[in-house]
Amino acid sequence: GAGVSQTPSNKVTEKGKYVELRCDPISGHTALYWYRQSLGQGPEFLIYFQGTGAADDSGLPNDRFFAVRPEGSVSTLKIQRTERGDSAVYLCASSLMGGGRSRNEQFFGPGTRLTVL
């Protein structure tokens, strides 16, 4: 497909478990973003990758959250020791390049709904 894809679509886990959420960006997009959308809120920035490196991870809420993008394409968001407060929709977006004055529209995936019981 031509768009951003995310797997799984839904994930239910138990408190304390480890989860991985995957994002496949649009081919050729160097910039990748993760956002978290809690119920009734707008998306909140978590982390931004330019290529393989995390250019800004200031939005990650604590050290239980970690993300990688080893080959500059697919990214995985990893959450350790999940808590009920981690329940949210996790959105991934990609853009041709990151930021600046260029247009760099961010294209979003459909998200992963994480439920921690």
Add this chain to the structure above:
Amino acid sequence: AQTVTQSQPEMSVQEAETVTLSCTYDTSESDYYLFWYKQPPSRQMILVIRQEAYKQQNATENRFSVNFQKAAKSFSLKISDSQLGDAAMYFCAYRNSNSGYALNFGKGTSLLVTP
């Protein structure tokens, strides 16, 4: 830090009528982008319209247009000839032009379109 405020949690419009969604933002920057995104129940965020702060002319995209008031830090979205398919959550978002990449979103407005 930049903040985006959407003061209307819900709005309703009849099919074929016009509706305006409000958004205000706070920033000390002079160069930035503003966006309106649509999020249907499928959860996928879709870009509706974009405005560059340095452009005085209001952006338009078919039935969608904005009223950008830079001094007032206001950025409203007008939807003309509303259609049933316009029903969704609408989010206003801000991005700093020079060094920014992350989008700052408001809390959203739920738009209901009635036949």
